[in-house]
Amino acid sequence: MTVRLDPADAAALIRARFPEAVEAVDGFAVRLATSALVEVCQYLRDEPSLAFDYLVMETAVDYIEDDYLELVYVVRSLQHNREVVLKVRTDGRDDPVVPSLVDIWQTAEFQEREIYDLFGVRFAGHPDLRRLFLWDEFRGYPLRKDFLPLAQ
């Protein structure tokens, strides 16, 4: 049975190593500082007692009211059968940049391209950041809440 690592416990684990990394914790996820994302993920993957070797899913949510995009990472350890959800908030909604996780989990490659395609989040360090589904000339990011299909 996959144990959902309680976000509070996860936050404590991360804080023990990176005191500044955790921004907030709620019942669902641990919110990290954007700057700390890569090293925390690296730590989560490489630390043998954690061994979060499997990135289940990566996606984004557009919180237009509060003027930020939130990236959601569901991370799992196949070895210990544990799961934790990480979140990162972007700085505003105009041209947001988030570090890419491709070097840590290769599965991020397509999913980050998808997020770039549909939300317009740029991933720093992504090897091949192009639109995944839509054609290159497409303007706008359809999954943002302020996207109007006919106004593109």
Added chain:
Amino acid sequence: MMPVTLNHFLVLSAMLFCIGLYGALAKRNAVAILMGIELMFNAVNVALVAFSRFGPASTVAGQSVLLTGQAFAIFILTVAAAEAALGLAIIFAIYRRRETIDPDRLNLLKW
């Protein structure tokens, strides 16, 4: 009707040979040069077969030498096949190394 004689075949052979010679000498592409050489081989074969068919029948040591020309044509054909295979292999090898098969630019041995 004008009969076709040995000379007709020989003139045809000469024409093919000279066209082939021109191709072999003038072309800038190794494959084209090979084609010219094949033309020359064919010309020679035509001449040989014509000789063998129009020549006088005779026997040497009890064996008919009537088809000596054709036997030679077969040898030439064999050699031509070998030459084509080797030549193309060399062309491939050069192309792989040098990305060109222009003999004018294959002057590695010159200095």
Added chain:
Amino acid sequence: MDFVAFYYQYIWNLSSMWGSVLAWLQSQTGLPGWAIYLVFGFGGALGAFLWVAISNIILVFGERRLLGRFQIRFGPNRVGPNGTLQLIADALKSVGKELVIPAGADKPIYVLGPIVAFIPAMMGFAVFTFGPTMSPVTMDIGVLYFQAVTSLTAFAAFMAGWSSNNKFALFGAMRAVAQFVSYEIPLVLAVISVVLVAGTMNTLTIANQQTIVYALVLPIALFVFTIASIAEANRTPMDIVEAESEIVAGYHTEYGGMAFIMFYAAEYTHALAFGAMLNVLFLGGWKLFWLDQVLPPWLLFILKSYFVFFILIWMRATFPRLRIDQLMSLGWKVLVPLALVSLVLTSAGMLVPGLPLLAVAIFQWVAAGLIILAVLSRLPRRTNREEDMRARRLAAQAAMTARTAVSAQS
């Protein structure tokens, strides 16, 4: 009854009928000899062509129906009685289609492609033996001629492939060149065994000489010839030249309408030609037990050739396709050595004084048995379904238990 017997003798031997017609024609019209010769030649060619055309219709339809049967479905059965008019409907539809020449195509070569495809396959029919004395052309080099002209099909493939300005077509063309040239070697080597035993390259003599069919004398050569001719005729499982799951349709991807029909017909003609050649070389042409005393030989020849074609259809309905490098290594590493073995054994058998045919047969069968034994002993043990499944399950369970232990600790 005399009347019936008189006509039956003509039906029995079509060439004598044709000869009588010509003689009658000459006596009636007084045409010069060369004109009669022309009529003779064109008439023979027309006859062969008619046979090919009718055979194509029968074979294509038969293949579609048979494949349907093999695939637990019906096949074409709507147009006409039992679907027999389906092909005519298809042909009419294809004729009505526009011939599109792709932009950037090498036009003259593109147009020539389908024509060149058809000619060599058709030319091979000149040397078939429809009866003890019935052969469109009797040539001393019959077998060599057949191999030579059918080897020209490679040209059609790469003319079409190159000129289409399409990458799939180019793939098909390259594969065609590699495959056709490679498989020519085992094919010819296998034929040489037959030529050695028969002592001639004349197809008529070869067929006539087979008091015992050479299939029984030369099993290895038969095997090699069958496989290689499937590859030469470009039929599944060796149709990598036009493998539809990989390169769409290979060299004729860009052809539609009538041009495509030409390629299609050429493919069937080619396959039929190889089937008929296999019949001539290994199955004795028109010979079939006592039946050749009752039925006209040409009918038996045609039926036997269709039977060989049926085996090709059967193979198609059974095997998936090989990959190009596997196909190449099959040709060079298996078929060529086998053909050489057959050749050496045949020549050795021919050296035995007295009974050379029996000697050849004994040598060949012993060798074939040894080869089969060797292959069987080298084959990896086939997977047993219970074992395979148990292994997979046990591996999973072991790993799963290990994980539970780990997570219990942590």
Added chain:
Amino acid sequence: MALKTEPFVVNIGPQHPSTHGVFRVQLTVDGETIVDLKPVMGYLHRGTEKLAEEKTYTQCIPYTDRMDYLAAMSNELGYVMAVEKLAGIEPPPRAKWLRMIFAELQRISSHLFAAATFFQDLGGWGTAIMYMLGRDREQILDIFEMTCGQRLTTNYMRIGGVAQDVPPEFFPAVRRFLDDMPSRIDEYFDFLADSDLLLTRTKGVGILPKELAISCGCSGPMLRGSGVPWDLRKTNPYLYYDEVDFDVIVGQNGDCYDRFMVRFWEVGQSLRIIEQCLERLPDGDVRHPFSPDFVSGTFRPPKGEVYQAIEGPKGELGYYLVSDGTTAPYRFHVRAPSLINLTPFREMCIGWKVADMIVILGSVDIVVGEVDR
């Protein structure tokens, strides 16, 4: 051909016999050998995630059908489970057992179809196998049809249960299917898995190492084929999977053959599960008493977010839902196994021939409707 020639780029697709839909692969080949490869997708992108934001929770169910249209039941199951988790609804036991039956039937149908097209990709066009496997799949589709009136896009699962109880003829039909299948599996094993040509074409081809599979987030038969015994039904049981007895199938080498065999044997395991489900199927209601089904316009799950994954036929099918307390999901995201399983596609193909690329793609078993959504 071992000749170094000009590498050139070939487009396999978007319209190609073997790309399983409108999927395009940009191949850079040297002769026949693949040097580089770029999957290009989006030709079937319908913006399901955006559409769902405009629909009520119940209206979203048919949209999930149309993603992996070969496994509609599994898609619905994942979605309704996510909504139930969000709203804290517990469906009645009979509904849960029925859901398991249908999910497993759907898995069998999907795997059979995968095997059929896989053999087709190998060039077995003339062979009967597609039609044989199609015959079995047809039985399953008939069962779906008698249950919910639809064969492919079933729209059967509901939030808090299933649409309606199964009809009386359902049980004999499933019984017949369960009785027929084992002997057929044996037959297919001899015909497919033990065929020498299939072994030559697939053994050792397109090897996906364990580490790469994990790093690439592969799931389902892809991951298990590489030797990782990860099956959400075992490791993270939902419904009653922890109460039924079945085995996880894994491969040893991670080649195309192993992926194929994992699917092949999983059919048998699914039959086992269905058997047990039929035995234990209780009587009772098939809907949650407060099922929001017919009042779909007013169903408002509480604010919050949820990630719920099930083991679909293609792999881990996850739904990430964000609710803002209105009738429509604020964010609707699908973790599509087909898309994510394509991540290592490039690494698997490089160095192999064009023909192998087709086989590898067939062994990944994508459905473009799910890749593009």
Added chain:
Amino acid sequence: MTELGPVIAFWVLAVVAVVAAVGVVGSRNLFHSAIFLTVVFLAVAGLYLVLSSDFLFGVQIMVYAGAIAVLIVFAVMLTHNIQAGNQEGRQWIPALGLALSLFVVMAVVLAAGAFPASSTMAALPESNTTLIARALFNPYVLPFEIASVVLLVAMIGAIVIAREERG
């Protein structure tokens, strides 16, 4: 050779051969050149048939048209992207001069009657194929064996040269 059929056949084939040969050297497109070359091979095969040398006819089609021409076309395909054209090199004028003068010399020699202008073909005592076999395996058996060895060596050499280096 005085009968109508063979004479017509000779002239048709000769014209085809020469025109196609000119096409080989004259065509701008290397692929067309290769196709023209095949036509030359086929026409020459036809000429062999006119000379009633059936065996050579078969061998010519099989070896030249079926193998050598195919190899050449294959080479053209594989090396296409670099050398699309079929241009003349720098020395085309001297080459033309040399070829022309050689032809003139040969024509003069022929016109001077170096060979008897015989129009009768020798009668064959038995079939052409049998005769060739006798010629190859009796007086010319040594050259025949040497030719076989040459072929073998060429095959091995070609494989070695064209093989891709590993590692």
